[in-house]
Structures are given as C-alpha cells and as structure tokens.
Amino acid sequence: MRIGVIGAGIMGRVHAVALSQIQNVQVVAFGARYISDSMRLFAMELGADVLPSSTAVLERQDVDAVVVAVPTDSHHDVVVEAARAGKHILCEKPLARTLEQAEAMLEAVAEAGVKLAVGHVVRYFPEYASAHDMVVKGELGTPGVARTTRGAGYPRVPDNWYADIARSGGVVLDMMIHDFDWLRWTFGPVERLHAQGLTFRSNPDKDGAMAIVRFQSGTLAYAEGSWSYPSGFRTTLEVSGSAGLIRATSAGTTPLTFELAPSTGAAGVAVPTGGLVDDPYLLQMRDVIRWFTGGPSPRSSGEDALEALRLALGAIKSMRSGRPMTFAPSI
Amino acid sequence: MQSSSLRVGIVSFAHVHAPDYAKALREIPGVTLTGIWDDVVERGEQAAAAHATRFYPVLSDLLDAVDTVIVTAENARHKVLVLAAAAARVPVLCEKPLATMVDDALQMVQACADAGVQLGTAFPVRYSAAVQGLRQAVQGGMLGETLMIRATNRGRFPGSWFADPERAGGGAVMDHTVHVADLLRWIWQREFTHVYAETATRHHPIAVDDSALLLITLQGGLFASLDASWSRPVNAFPIWGDVTMEVTGTTGVASVDVFAQNVEFFDNARGRTEWRSWGDNLDRLMLEDWVRAVRNGEPAPISGEDGLRAVELAIGAYQSARSNVPVALSLARLDAAR
Known part of the structure; x- marks a missing residue:
C-alpha cells in the first residue's frame, strides 16, 4: 500500500516513521507548503517525493491512502478533498475545528465510499488500553470516579497556529480531547459536563482547562489539560470503583530517562515516546492499514472522533458560558 | 489560666x-x-x-x-x-x-x-510545612499570578456514623471539602464566589455520597477543582488518603502532596502494602498552637469564621449537586445570627 503524508510537521513525521516500519507499506510522497531541511532529508531516506500541496499528493494515482497531519482548521478541506479523490484517510485528532466541519467530513467520506480513521492514539497506549479493558471487564466493580490529567509544554511550531484559538481550539482540542475520547470509550455516553479554563483569558501558551463529567451510567470523571509543563509530557490516569482502584501515571513508568545539560533548543510539539518496542503510533497505524486493506476496523471510528469533538467543544462552550452542558441521551 | x-x-x-x-x-x-x-x-x-x-x-x-x-x-x-x-x-x-x-x-x-x-x-493541614511553603511561594509571587488549582482530598470511607445523613450531615462532600476549602482561602486570601459539584454513590452501599467532584471559583475568577471522594479502597490502599494541590501560575507550576512522606512497607504477612508516615504530626502542631492561643488569650489561630466559610462551600456544593448548575455563594454575615 502506498501512502501520501499531507503535512510535514511533527505528527507527519511520527506517522511516516510508523508507516516505514510496516511491511508492504511505502510512503511515496509528502505534501506540505513548508518543510524543514531535516524532514526533506527524512523524505529522501524513505524514497518519498516532496510535493508543494495536498492537491499534488491527491492527484497522484499511485497514492492509495493519505495521512492528514495539517493544522486542525485545515482538516476539513484536506479530508474532503482526499475523500473526493478516492483515498482512504487517517486524520490526526481532533477530527475538525467545528462540529459542522466534522459532520461534513463524515458525509464526504461516506459519499465517496472511502475509509476515515482518526488518530485517537491514546486508545493504543498500553496503559490506557489495559485500564479500559479492566473497567469493561468489571474488575473495578461499579466505576466511581475517573481522573485524567494531560500536561505538556505549549506546542511551538513555525507559524504558531496553536496560539489562534479559532484555528487550534487551544488545549481542550489539542490535549483534553484524547481523554474525552478515552473516557467516552470506557464509560459510554455523557450526560453532563462543566468546564473551567484559561482558553479565553490567558496567554495561549499558558492554556489550561479542567472539566467535570457525569456519564449516563452515573460514573463521574475529572479531566484536565495543560500547556504549563515545558519540561515534557506527563499524564495521569486513575479510576476508582466499588472493587478497587487503578492508577497509571507517566511519572515513574518511563523505563529509560536522561538528565542532560540544559540546552537552548526550543521544544516543538511534545510527543510522548519511549520504552516500548512497538510504540502506540505504530500499533495504531498497523490497525489502520489493516482496515484499509480489508481487515477489521481500528479501535476508534470517525463517529467516535465526532463524539469526542462534541464533548471537547462542549467543554469550551461551558467554560465560556459558565454553565454546564447537557448532552442528548442518544450520544 | x-x-x-x-x-x-x-x-x-x-x-x-x-x-x-x-x-x-x-x-x-x-x-x-x-x-x-x-x-x-x-x-x-x-x-x-x-x-x-x-x-x-x-x-x-x-x-x-x-x-x-x-x-x-x-x-x-x-x-x-x-x-x-x-x-x-x-x-x-x-x-x-x-x-x-x-x-x-x-x-x-x-x-x-x-x-x-x-x-x-x-x-x-495548615500546619504542613509543604503547605506553608506553597503559601509563601504564592504570596511571594514565585508562581506569578495563579491561574488554576487542582486539589484532591480523597480518602477511604471512614465507616460508622459518617454514612448517616443525620449525624454526618452528608457524605464525602461534607467530610472532605472543608480542608482544601480552608487552604484555598488561607493561601490566596480570597473568598469563594461559586461552586459546581457532581456527586454520586458508587463505591459503597451507603445512603450518602462517596463520589464528589467540585469546581470552585474564588474572587477574581480564580478557579480550582477538588476531588473529595471516598475513593481509596478500604482494604487495599496503603494509606488513609491524601491532600494534594497542583498550582499553575503564569511563571510556573507547584505541586504539594501533604502526606507524601512515608516509609513504604511491603507487609508479607498481611499481603498488602502500607505507607507509614514519617512526616510531621500535624495534629500535634495544630494543638500546640491552639493551647498557646488559649494560654495567652489570643485569637483562635484558625477561627470559627474559617470553619463557617468552609461549611458554606460544602453546603453550596450539595445545592449545586441537586440543581446541576453552579451555585453563587453569598457569605453569611457574622452579625446575622443575633
């Protein structure tokens, strides 16, 4: 299978690395308006062409599927264009910047008869997958309170698009949406959600938010995202229940760490890495490629991504209005 | 005296x-x-x-x-x-x-x-050296302007009358909101304006809430989350519970884990792990300060009004949990009871 990668930022590279580790899969082209020298070199190593636009990639007849790793507000246009070009698609999360965009994307994909996967990769992080399985199997009894936190440094990228809430959706759409997706996957539909956050009142590089979620099942959850951790990615996960408590934190479970002399290099987009032979991005990509080639569907669907987006946008709305958001029973 | x-x-x-x-x-x-x-x-x-x-x-x-x-x-x-x-x-x-x-x-x-x-x-908990260090850092401006606070005061279900709505006046919210409430007021020197809470009974077959998540707003719009749940497994968890705060400010993040100072005991006979505290005895520090104040005829170090404000937050949280909307807190006037 031949893949085009649209977007040559950090996530474009992460997905290309995963693709390069899968047999019978080849990255044949990158499409990006801007590409760094190191990415250009990496493309050369992969034997991939570097093209100036998404359209140039989608016009290529030898491209069977594309990875969309462009800024959030461009997901819609690129995915719709890719669907019309008959390509299967793995789109980075969040699916889109708005619900309208996301719904239009799902429609375009259905109309074109192509497959759309969305990079809710946390479902492939082994600790999150294990915790999900333990809850679903009932090992915790009745789930009581789930807690997720996700912290990293502010993602500094060349055109600084994360700083524009209208483009990125801030920390809620970048970080918390991972946990909203995991929580919904694990505990089912949400009844109500209330959030407080800094999205509309702090510098974008200090964005942070906290949400309280009540699921229709009666389980409660607390979710938090923050860009105030410049020293690196950190996550915590906890679920209590009538039969016990599970906890999984990134601190103390990193089997290889370094403490290096301070450098002045600016951090880009923080991506949690290390300590596994098959990293979560590779696990996700294997599932996605298998699905594209006729296998079973991956752990999250386009509809799941739409619902995660609905919760995340609900959190933004709630923090803006100061009121909780109530969700329809069908969700 | x-x-x-x-x-x-x-x-x-x-x-x-x-x-x-x-x-x-x-x-x-x-x-x-x-x-x-x-x-x-x-x-x-x-x-x-x-x-x-x-x-x-x-x-x-x-x-x-x-x-x-x-x-x-x-x-x-x-x-x-x-x-x-x-x-x-x-x-x-x-x-x-x-x-x-x-x-x-x-x-x-x-x-x-x-x-x-x-x-x-x-x-x-006010007598914790870690909490006092946080207070000094916040008030001294080390964190810049405080942006948000995540707090927990989770515990094991204490049993007995704590599950009796009449005698306890509630469940986890009543038991575990007030410590952090007091720390918030004491460290940031602001009163509460709003509280939102979700409560549930999920861990134990009891008549009161054992799951409690709060979003608290203080004067100036500063907000904090609090997990007040009785969510630590009674038999398996190595310690009674916790008091933690993570404070995000414009120039940094501070973390406090008040009861982090423990010797970890892997007890083979009982087949469980236990955390034995080697931290300061906060009860004793509090009582020493209290008897000092009584002996010298000084004002209470932590007053009845401090207790009242924390109760107002807990009661507001229950109102919010019933109404499913944030509740505005109006501070009761101290001369109103005359």
Whole structure:
C-alpha cells in the first residue's frame, strides 16, 4: 500500500516513521507548503517525493491512502478533498475545528465510499488500553470516579497556529480531547459536563482547562489539560470503583530517562515516546492499514472522533458560558 | 489560666481523630488531658482508660474542670456541644466540619463571640510545612499570578456514623471539602464566589455520597477543582488518603502532596502494602498552637469564621449537586445570627 503524508510537521513525521516500519507499506510522497531541511532529508531516506500541496499528493494515482497531519482548521478541506479523490484517510485528532466541519467530513467520506480513521492514539497506549479493558471487564466493580490529567509544554511550531484559538481550539482540542475520547470509550455516553479554563483569558501558551463529567451510567470523571509543563509530557490516569482502584501515571513508568545539560533548543510539539518496542503510533497505524486493506476496523471510528469533538467543544462552550452542558441521551 | 499546666478536656470520642488528639495532647509539655466526656459511656470510659485520664459522665463537670475543650463529636452534634462550652465560657476547638448547616455554624461563631471565648476549627493541614511553603511561594509571587488549582482530598470511607445523613450531615462532600476549602482561602486570601459539584454513590452501599467532584471559583475568577471522594479502597490502599494541590501560575507550576512522606512497607504477612508516615504530626502542631492561643488569650489561630466559610462551600456544593448548575455563594454575615 502506498501512502501520501499531507503535512510535514511533527505528527507527519511520527506517522511516516510508523508507516516505514510496516511491511508492504511505502510512503511515496509528502505534501506540505513548508518543510524543514531535516524532514526533506527524512523524505529522501524513505524514497518519498516532496510535493508543494495536498492537491499534488491527491492527484497522484499511485497514492492509495493519505495521512492528514495539517493544522486542525485545515482538516476539513484536506479530508474532503482526499475523500473526493478516492483515498482512504487517517486524520490526526481532533477530527475538525467545528462540529459542522466534522459532520461534513463524515458525509464526504461516506459519499465517496472511502475509509476515515482518526488518530485517537491514546486508545493504543498500553496503559490506557489495559485500564479500559479492566473497567469493561468489571474488575473495578461499579466505576466511581475517573481522573485524567494531560500536561505538556505549549506546542511551538513555525507559524504558531496553536496560539489562534479559532484555528487550534487551544488545549481542550489539542490535549483534553484524547481523554474525552478515552473516557467516552470506557464509560459510554455523557450526560453532563462543566468546564473551567484559561482558553479565553490567558496567554495561549499558558492554556489550561479542567472539566467535570457525569456519564449516563452515573460514573463521574475529572479531566484536565495543560500547556504549563515545558519540561515534557506527563499524564495521569486513575479510576476508582466499588472493587478497587487503578492508577497509571507517566511519572515513574518511563523505563529509560536522561538528565542532560540544559540546552537552548526550543521544544516543538511534545510527543510522548519511549520504552516500548512497538510504540502506540505504530500499533495504531498497523490497525489502520489493516482496515484499509480489508481487515477489521481500528479501535476508534470517525463517529467516535465526532463524539469526542462534541464533548471537547462542549467543554469550551461551558467554560465560556459558565454553565454546564447537557448532552442528548442518544450520544 | 495562670496555672502551670493547661487543662484540656475532650468532648466525645465519636470522631476518628479523637484518639490522635488525645495522644498528641499528652505529648505536649505544659498540657494536661484532664478528662473525657462522651454521651456513649462505654466509649468514654474506654478512651479515658486508654489515655490515662478521667471519664466525666456529666459534661458540665468536665467544662468546670478545664481551661479548654476539643469537640470531636459527630458533625451534627458540634453545635450543641460548642454552645455548651460557650455558655460555660470555655474556649473550644471544634473538629471539622464546624457544622452541618450554615445557620448552625453562624450560631456557634456568634455564641462564642458573645461569651468572649475563642472558637477554633480543626484544620491541621495548615500546619504542613509543604503547605506553608506553597503559601509563601504564592504570596511571594514565585508562581506569578495563579491561574488554576487542582486539589484532591480523597480518602477511604471512614465507616460508622459518617454514612448517616443525620449525624454526618452528608457524605464525602461534607467530610472532605472543608480542608482544601480552608487552604484555598488561607493561601490566596480570597473568598469563594461559586461552586459546581457532581456527586454520586458508587463505591459503597451507603445512603450518602462517596463520589464528589467540585469546581470552585474564588474572587477574581480564580478557579480550582477538588476531588473529595471516598475513593481509596478500604482494604487495599496503603494509606488513609491524601491532600494534594497542583498550582499553575503564569511563571510556573507547584505541586504539594501533604502526606507524601512515608516509609513504604511491603507487609508479607498481611499481603498488602502500607505507607507509614514519617512526616510531621500535624495534629500535634495544630494543638500546640491552639493551647498557646488559649494560654495567652489570643485569637483562635484558625477561627470559627474559617470553619463557617468552609461549611458554606460544602453546603453550596450539595445545592449545586441537586440543581446541576453552579451555585453563587453569598457569605453569611457574622452579625446575622443575633
């Protein structure tokens, strides 16, 4: 299978690395308006062409599927264009910047008869997958309170698009949406959600938010995202229940760490890495490629991504209005 | 109160903290644990024997014999016992929560003010060196302007009357909101304006909430989350619970884990892990400060009003949990109960 990668930022590279580790899969082209020298070199190593636009990639007849790793507000246009070009698609999360965009994307994909996967990769992080399985199997009894936190440094990228809430959706759409997706996957539909956050009142590089979620099942959850951790990615996960408590934190479970002399290099987009032979991005990509080639569907669907987006946008709305958001029973 | 030894009485051993207080009092130089009163005679007699002191079957006899009392009764009975101490003009340190209703707390504050005796609320966490270090950092500007706060005060389900809505006045929210509430007010020197809460009963077959998540807003729009759940497994968790705060400011993040100082004991015989604290005894630090204030006739280090404000937050949280919307908190006026 031949893949085009649209977007040559950090996530474009992460997905290309995963693709390069899968047999019978080849990255044949990158499409990006801007590409760094190191990415250009990496493309050369992969034997991939570097093209100036998404359209140039989608016009290529030898491209069977594309990875969309462009800024959030461009997901819609690129995915719709890719669907019309008959390509299967793995789109980075969040699916889109708005619900309208996301719904239009799902429609375009259905109309074109192509497959759309969305990079809710946390479902492939082994600790999150294990915790999900333990809850679903009932090992915790009745789930009581789930807690997720996700912290990293502010993602500094060349055109600084994360700083524009209208483009990125801030920390809620970048970080918390991972946990909203995991929580919904694990505990089912949400009844109500209330959030407080800094999205509309702090510098974008200090964005942070906290949400309280009540699921229709009666389980409660607390979710938090923050860009105030410049020293690196950190996550915590906890679920209590009538039969016990599970906890999984990134601190103390990193089997290889370094403490290096301070450098002045600016951090880009923080991506949690290390300590596994098959990293979560590779696990996700294997599932996605298998699905594209006729296998079973991956752990999250386009509809799941739409619902995660609905919760995340609900959190933004709630923090803006100061009121909780109530969700329809069908969700 | 000029005698060389300050005479202290403990009123009721219903609360789990009473034995800790008795033990700490006996360690403090210049303090005598004069006696214990309890409406449950057997419990009172046993406690008196265990702590080498006298059991007083009649409360007024104990009040006549001491310089101060500590009330460690069930939450809902704090009021009547504090009023009795006020009537006897005995300074009183009351276990948290100060009361189960705002009006009760107000009456207690007012009665002690009228009687001219100190009323203190037992918030020992203020005496944590880590908490004091955080307060200094925040007030000294080390974190810049505080943007948001994540707090937890989770615990094991304490059992017994804590699950009785009448005697406890609620569940996890009533038990575990007030410590962090007090820290927020004390560190940031602001009052609460709003609270939102979701509560549920998920861990235990009980008649009160054991799951409690709060979003708290303080003056100036500063917000904090609090997990007040009884969500630590009673048998398997290595320690009673926690008090933690993570503070995000414009120039950095501070983390406090008040009860992080433990020796980890992998107990093979019992097949479980236990965390044995080597941290400061916060109860003792609190009691030392209390007896100092009583001896010197100084204001209560942590006042009845501090207790009242924390109760207002807990009551507001229950209102929010019922109405599913944020509740605006109006601070009860301290002269309103006259």
